[in-house]
Amino acid sequence: MNKSLVAYFSATGTTEGAANALAKAARADLYRITPAQPYSSRDLNWNNSSSRSSVEMGNDSARPALAQVAPDLSPYDVVFVGFPIWWYVEPRIVDTFLESCDLSGKAVVPFATSGSSGITRAASRMRDIVPQARVLDGRMMNDRPSTSELEAWIRGLGL
């Protein structure tokens, strides 16, 4: 397979575990998408319509700032992008990341963890945000796939 990067955002560590497993299986470099302002547990309260995450997710064009300048993706042909599902889609900080990088001509492979929601709506939204990339359907990682399961999935992507 081509050289790949696993870039992920994780607010409470679950997606980070999935990202580590995927980077190992894909023999990929790992990059943490870090918000300039970390999310506190109060920020993550989805029961409060005024919490930071509720306000951001209620606004399609919210783009919270990243802590660092976006990475140079020129060495990579494939970028796995991981995140927790928030309100059925990818968190807006992931949109900031996607828009800050040069993803033209690259394959973008979403992966996510969630309480139960799937990844279809996120992948579709990501296609709208980076039409210059080829965004694949992606995979949920709630089933904590083994290295061999991940390797088989990656081979099946035909990258």
Ligand SMILES: Cc1cc2nc3c(=O)[nH]c(=O)nc-3n(C[C@H](O)[C@H](O)[C@H](O)COP(=O)(O)O)c2cc1C
């Ligand atoms: C603001 C917010 C919104 C969420 N929305 C959803 C959702 O729509 N569907 C779902 O199944 N889980 C939802 N979750 C649960 C997270 O997707 C789940 O806990 C995820 O594994 C957390 O990953 P992390 O530890 O990497 O941040 C939400 C969590 C938060 C904080």
